[in-house]
Amino acid sequence: MILSQKAADIKPSSTLAITAKAKQMKADGIDVVGFGAGEPDFDTPDHIKAAAVKAMDDGFTKYTPASGIPALKAAICKKLADENGVTYATNQIVVSNGAKHSLTNTFMAILNPSDEVIIPGPFWLSYKQMVKIADGVPVIVRTKKENHYKATIDELEGALTNKTKALLINSPSNPTGMVYTEEELREIADFVVKHNLYVVSDEIYEKLIYGNEKHVSIASFNEEIYKRTIMINGVSKTYAMTGWRIGYAAAPADIAKIMSNIQSHASSNPNSLAQKAALAAISGPQECVQMMKAAFNKRRDYMYERIAKMPYISAIKPQGAFYLFVDLDLALGKSYKDEVIDDANTFAKLILDDQKVAVVPCTDFGYSTHFRLSYASSMENIQKGLDRMEAFLNNLQ
Structure with missing residues (x-):
């Protein structure tokens, strides 16, 4: 049987794939730091959850x-x-x-x-x-x-x-x-x-x-x-x-x-x-938004300042959302344990395998020489992941 050619041409989401792989590694007991998630790490505010519970109790189903x-x-x-x-x-x-x-x-x-x-x-x-x-x-x-x-x-x-x-x-x-x-x-x-x-x-x-x-x-x-x-x-x-x-x-x-x-x-x-x-x-009340935004802002500042001091890579400080778009710059052509980094896909594979850090290569975003970091994660995880990334970069040859 011949299936839909249009459907066959649709690629799966690489961001969801990276996130799923990182979660599976964690489930397998591996200490992986994931920078892939495009979602806040906070729980849904209580008053919002309460509205859903009330709707269920009221039979709004x-x-x-x-x-x-x-x-x-x-x-x-x-x-x-x-x-x-x-x-x-x-x-x-x-x-x-x-x-x-x-x-x-x-x-x-x-x-x-x-x-x-x-x-x-x-x-x-x-x-x-x-x-x-x-x-x-x-x-x-x-x-x-x-x-x-x-x-x-x-x-x-x-x-x-x-x-x-x-x-x-x-x-x-x-x-x-x-x-x-x-x-x-x-x-x-x-x-x-x-x-x-x-x-x-x-x-x-x-x-x-x-x-x-x-x-x-x-x-x-x-x-x-x-x-x-x-x-x-x-x-x-x-x-x-x-x-x-x-x-x-x-x-x-x-x-x-x-x-x-x-x-x-x-x-x-x-x-x-x-x-x-x-x-x-x-x-409803919007204080929860300001709380999350303040946390994201603090993480943004920290992540940007750390990345700015690392060798071979660079980024422009983001003005919104919760992502840092990182240019591999001078890392391209460098090697790690005899494997040459020729694009973001190679970089992402090596740093995940060796340092247990999951980043999103931006090939599917139109830029094969960049990767994305999400700071929708705890400061502890961000610090740990960036420490590992810095160690990885310092060992490029």
Whole structure:
């Protein structure tokens, strides 16, 4: 039997594979330090868990509307108006099984076969696969380190063709942690409007921004960019709710309707109890977010300062999210126990096998000479892992 060629071309997530391998090593009794996890190491706050328990006790265990319960959609609308300066009606909100699901719905709703989506790299590895699932063509724009890995208008213009349908932006970025400024976003908005494109704006890390940087939603500038924007967000990163699987999209009503229709056939509604938990997260007290953010900021400073002093590698200090994007720089061509490091995959394999440190090689993020470290881990683990990494680097020849 011949299976789907499109499905066969979809690659598994290397980040999930690295995390799974590290967890298995730990289960086998190996003292491994994992820097792969793209999730907060904190527990979901108590008031959020309590809302799910109450929903269960109240019997809220049946189907809900496919695009989400009205109360949650209304809370999302209020949040977007109060915090992001954008006004949406509830029929423009689609709640899904995580932001990944929201993104997949988006591309399925806006793309026809051979439509192109410009994706600045380095990019979260799932973007490319999601576009391909929707029969689109991902067009990768390789950004430069000197521009803090952010796309310039000249680079975007160079990627345009008559098949370009959309641009995807992610700020703060996974894997770089970089944040687009308001000025940069206004230029991007003008580019999108000028060429009559859609912009898919992944804002999942919006509340994890440090220092004097601030988050700006591109849809907030004017009506022209607003009606071309599909905004993606969720509760996973902000509220330590990765396993609850609640994300959402805010979009023009016609696009939201299509997304809702797709979801109604593909998965029906998001988990009913998780929706109640998400409602408590978005509309409840926010002190928990500030507590987690302060911890991430402390870890960020420590990790960056340690990496900056290590030989052969370098990084730009991240402005948001919880990742450090590390350039192998002078490590390439060096050898460890007679094995040459020619890319990030080799580096990741060697340091895992020898030092029991799991990092994410960024080949699938579009940069084979970089790796990603997550500081969504305890300070103790970060210190131990970086000690091992420094020892590894000091032994390169």
